[in-house]
Amino acid sequence: AAGVIQSPRHLIKEKRETATLKCYPIPRHDTVYWYQQGPGQDPQFLISFYEKMQSDKGSIPDRFSAQQFSDYHSELNMSSLELGDSALYFCASSSLGGGSYNEQFFGPGTRLTVL
Amino acid sequence: AQTVTQSQPEMSVQEAETVTLSCTYDTSESDYYLFWYKQPPSRQMILVIRQEAYKQQNATENRFSVNFQKAAKSFSLKISDSQLGDAAMYFCAYRELNTGGFKTIFGAGTRLFVKA
Numbered sequence: 001a002a003g004v005i006q007s008p009r010h011l012i013k014e015k016r017e018t019a020t021l022k023c024y025p026i027p028r029h030d031t032v033y034w035y036q037q038g039p040g041q042d043p044q045f046l047i048s049f050y051e052k053m054q055s056d057k058g059s060i061p062d063r064f065s066a067q068q069f070s071d072y073h074s075e076l077n078m079s080s081l082e083l084g085d086s087a088l089y090f091c092a093s094s095s096l097g098g099g100s101y102n103e104q105f106f107g108p109g110t111r112l113t114v115l
Numbered sequence: 116a117q118t119v120t121q122s123q124p125e126m127s128v129q130e131a132e133t134v135t136l137s138c139t140y141d142t143s144e145s146d147y148y149l150f151w152y153k154q155p156p157s158r159q160m161i162l163v164i165r166q167e168a169y170k171q172q173n174a175t176e177n178r179f180s181v182n183f184q185k186a187a188k189s190f191s192l193k194i195s196d197s198q199l200g201d202a203a204m205y206f207c208a209y210r211e212l213n214t215g216g217f218k219t220i221f222g223a224g225t226r227l228f229v230k231a
Contacts, residue, residue, distance in 0.1 A: 030161075031131075033217075033218060033219070035219075037158075042206060042221040042222060042223050042224050043160070043206070043219075043221050044222070045218040045219065046215070048218060055217075056217075056218050058218060086157055089150075090160060092160075092219075094217070096217070102217070103162065103165075104210075104217075104219060106159070106160035108157075108158075108159055109158055109159070109160075111158075113190070
């Protein structure tokens with residue numbers, strides 16, 4: 001079965017550079033969530049999109065922005081990177097189209113290292 | 116705000132034995148979901164088991180079962196017949212039903228070691 005695809009899987013950047021992380025949800029999923037997991041930390045919710053509109057916002061820095069495109073894939077743009085941005089970034093997708101339970105399927109994550 | 120607390124940073128169990136991981140949460144909502152996720156060294160987030168708050172019956176998935184105490188806001192995970200492959204970080208998680216966004220709130224995690 002198709003899973004959530006994230007690219008790239010690993011990314012190394014210098015401080016003050018920019019990074020773009022991509023997420024391709026499971027086919028027919030209309031909702032995407034972004035989470036940040038720092039070293040030894042639990043995943044923290046950043047932002048979510050439903051039908052290409054932002055649906056919720058968590059502790060996402062102003063330096064970060066995200067959007068969901070017409071094909072439902074999402075991109076997380078990170079500017080002025082800081083050392084503390086080094087983390088594993090998860091994308092998850094779900095379908096809110098029906099049913100009371102909509103499981104979030106997690107992608108494998110993008111490991112971002114800021115030097 | 117909703118919070119999830121896992122008070123055991125690490126747990127250890129002998130292979131084939133049973134271990135229970137603790138989790139408490141705080142919410143004013145009546146409808147929500149609770150989850151246990153497993154994160155092995157690959158760091159892939161794997162759903163182990165889920166519980167709907169409106170269901171009184173505890174969820175069970177093969178060797179994994181939960182003890183859901185809604186009034187006490189407690190949600191523990193029991194792993195029976197522990198296997199070496201169960202060694203991982205386990206996250207307890209909460210998700211609301213009725214508000215927009217449906218974000219998942221995770222606990223700090225419990226690292227489980229399985230001894231041969």
